Amino acid sequence: MFAGRCYEYVDDWLDTYERYSAYNRWDDTLKFLNVSFYLIEVARNxxxxxxxxxxxxxxxxxxxxxxxxxxxxxTEVAKTKLASLFQGPDESYASYMEDVIALCRCFSPTMPETDRVHHVLK
Structure with a gap:
């Protein structure tokens, strides 16, 4: 579901929706006809x-x-989240690492790997 909140990433949501569509074998017509069922709040309006x-x-x-x-x-939301992100006591390292990498990609798609590693290890 996509609500249209400022911290939601439209490209990530579209990618997920495209994956659902491929799984369901929807062509572009069916993608368009079904999309309203995956939108809520501001995005639905x-x-x-x-x-x-x-x-x-x-x-x-x-x-x-x-x-x-x-x-x-x-970019600003990703930067803020990245600066304040830390691994929770019950969070796996893999989950934390993937969250950091995703935020790095949102903040700067061309961020050098050394900078991404720095954010993971902070």
Whole structure:
């Protein structure tokens, strides 16, 4: 589900939705027809308000990404989360490491590996 909150990453959500779609063997028409069932809150209202003018998957994806993927906000949220992230007492190292790597990718897709390692080991 995608709500449209500032800390949600639209590209990650779209990637997951595309994977569900592939698993279900949905073509672009079915992706578009089913997407409203995977949206909640602000994102659902956004879709309902634009549905009459958005008639296919390609247009939806472009408009959705443009509206919900403000790169400046996404970068700032990732930077803040990365700075305050720590491994919890019941969290596995693998889980923590994957969270750090994902945040590094959001903060800076071209971040050098040495910097990513630094964030994992801090």
């Amino acid at each position: 956004w879709f309902i308000n634009r549905e009459p003018h958005t008639t296919n998957w390609s247009t939806f994806k472009q408009q959705f990404r443009q509206y919900f993927a403000d790169q400046a906000v996404r």
